[in-house]
Amino acid sequence: MEQKEFSEFAKSMVEYIGQYLENIRDRRVLPTVEPGYLRPCLPETAPEDPDKWQDVMADIERVIMPGVTHWHSPRFHAYFPTANSYPAIVADMLSDAIACIGFSWIASPACTELEVVMLDWLGKMLGLPNEFLACSGGKAGGVIQGTASEATLVALLGAKARAVRKAKEQHPDWTDAVINSKLIAYASEQAHSSVERAGLLGGVTFRNLKVDSHYRLHGDTVDEAIKKDLKEGLIPFYVVATLGTTSVCSFDLVTEIGPVCRKHDLWLHIDAAYAGSAFICPEYRYLMEGVELADSFNFNPHKWMLVTFDCSAMWLKDPTDVIDAFNVDPLYLKHEQQGSAPDYRHWQIPLGRRFRSLKLWFVMRLYGVKNLQAHIRKQIGFAHQFEAYVNEDERFELVGDVLMGLVCFRLKGSNELNEKLLKRINGNGKIHLVPSKIDGLYFLRLAICSRYTESTDIEFSWTEIKSLANDVLVEEK
């Protein structure tokens, strides 16, 4: 394919994308296909000779769209939002064209340097303490990870390296295997499944600690767990505090957990994957109070800040232990400017990395701080609109507090009743929700996801839920 054809093809795709997104509300949010639907739509092998791009374009509606769950429909309320915006799409086009692999500074200086500066812009937007930012002049700074899972794992590996070094200083006769078997990490029982996975991957034990009636982890719970483990000769080394848990969007109390981590000298990582975007609005920053006590902080602009996946922003006060944990430095990757700018390959799990800071740059510039704040406030407003509907209907009850863009609710009554309701909702396919369960209580999660969502969409979703609830309740009688 040469430039002229690319130009036609890409412009045709631009139009298609615009049509798709602007009219996304009209599509059934959840597809009706069965597993295995796609294979019969395609030949068994790749073509020997090239197809026409027009045929590929036509196959999008024939092959792909029937099997797409439309994450950007205002009818989509599952999981948490994933971001999508026009500026980010255009930025990714440029990133794909430059197509450098920014594993070291010299591999494309602009790729590293824009990332350093954009993570400063972003950190300032969030009101992160200066000691997390590269512009503070110290070792600190931000980095773009692929996902929050990776950030949790990277922080864990840094914490592990630090703990192993300290243990060896105190017990020169202990082997790595002995030390590893003693390492204990902590998180709320409401922490994301990726936190447990980070423990599996890093080969360390995680303790899932009890939360209060608002699903928040407290400092004294962490303190007691650490003391118990210390008594047993174990080595507590890492705590993950979650700001905005996946099940109910609860917020661990960093003001309490931070001092405990400082007292016992544990690495504190804050996982604000979803809710972190809200901290660009000063009125929500009370939820991250105590952040200055953390060693690392992470949130996903690719969730709620209109930057397309993947772009998970992570800051480290002192990346030395992370860098040392990852540092394998063959000659073909060395360069003369080493040390005067970050070589981000030492800050992450993979070696390769795309030019992702372009997306942050485009989005922050083409929305401006004001419009990004307006986006967050508008979506939280919709959550409160839905919360009010639930409150007004005495057949329903809320689960947890509505603080961000997530409303957890259920029909008063059995889990089975609510499972039936959810099955009916997703089966009907007009809107899409997923459930969660805490301490045996099954409930439905309604997340405000699409940037196209308007107040009438919330009304629509509530009407659908209420109508199917009527059916289910009538059948129960």
Place this chain on the structure above:
Amino acid sequence: MEQKEFSEFAKSMVEYIGQYLENIRDRRVLPTVEPGYLRPCLPETAPEDPDKWQDVMADIERVIMPGVTHWHSPRFHAYFPTANSYPAIVADMLSDAIACIGFSWIASPACTELEVVMLDWLGKMLGLPNEFLACSGGKAGGVIQGTASEATLVALLGAKARAVRKAKEQHPDWTDAVINSKLIAYASEQAHSSVERAGLLGGVTFRNLKVDSHYRLHGDTVDEAIKKDLKEGLIPFYVVATLGTTSVCSFDLVTEIGPVCRKHDLWLHIDAAYAGSAFICPEYRYLMEGVELADSFNFNPHKWMLVTFDCSAMWLKDPTDVIDAFNVDPLYLKHEQQGSAPDYRHWQIPLGRRFRSLKLWFVMRLYGVKNLQAHIRKQIGFAHQFEAYVNEDERFELVGDVLMGLVCFRLKGSNELNEKLLKRINGNGKIHLVPSKIDGLYFLRLAICSRYTESTDIEFSWTEIKSLANDVLVEEK
């Protein structure tokens, strides 16, 4: 930014990209900026009000391009190629617009199903044995990882889970910590740095085994190492064979290593990150003979098969152990069709994943197998053209065999002389190369990277190298 503006902006970017790529040869391949160049070009914070997209477009040449290393210039010979093509750029646009997160089948069935079928197409193109493919009807199949580093780590974690399970069956009293401390993995001393990193991350010991004079790892070397470790009561569990090493593009002998792995029941992973793309040409498949003995196979279409980063293709004969190693399954990720299609979140380290199979689909269809093969053959031809130049000049010598698109060479003489030559080459900035070193021998690596490369470009690069070699040699006298 609304649709109309997006349409203008995106189309302007389409034109920019076309101009950038078609004229990339005219840009200095290596930038002249110093660390810290970018920060003064930008404001200290994100703007409160939106900027105009026209201003963002203008800033690409002002802020970004002065710091870009042009990986797609025919003057770029560093590292290994990274892919770039028009069809892949357009596919990524669509992926960004759909912007689903395909962690489970229901999260967007098309995302999972196209990946399953595309990995079958691709596997067939490579001539992979049927037992790696999903269309074989068993558990086997392919998955897109971000990078080869991740594939190596995923295979290691699967192998580790399998080994731990086996060890516990034989020694019910052994703890995980005891077993982990006994686990031993093996790779050639020429394996990629990410293999060593996978060992660090997975917390297991890697043995770097000796290679022959062609930098290839032999079966008896692996066999001896395994036997020695078994004698010492250790648990050999994982072997990585590299097809196309980074330093010299040598090929481990899978026909020999495979039977050793089968004899001792070790997981054999094949890392063909760079060279794997060449196996779409039947005449190069002799280099992967024995592949049927492997448990997992990986190569990067994002290196040499015109699919933009990231797209690392991995096949597993039996993913059960990988899935079990990763399986953390909260209610909000469960769905009714579980088990009837892969839930790829269990096949990888992060939870989130983009719709990357679109890139494979577009590239395979819009090039066709014939043109992809032609691309590989043409680039290998250029390597031989350069090899001939080196052979004809008696001041130079080759290092290793030229089998793919990489030529390793040096001036006969000291390492210092060659370091001086390389510094001169990169300082001049007309072409860009990186060095490597094996057993104390320093040499230069010239990789054929750009899809725009023509025979005259190879001539140009050789003329530049020869001319600077003249200078260096004259100064030495």
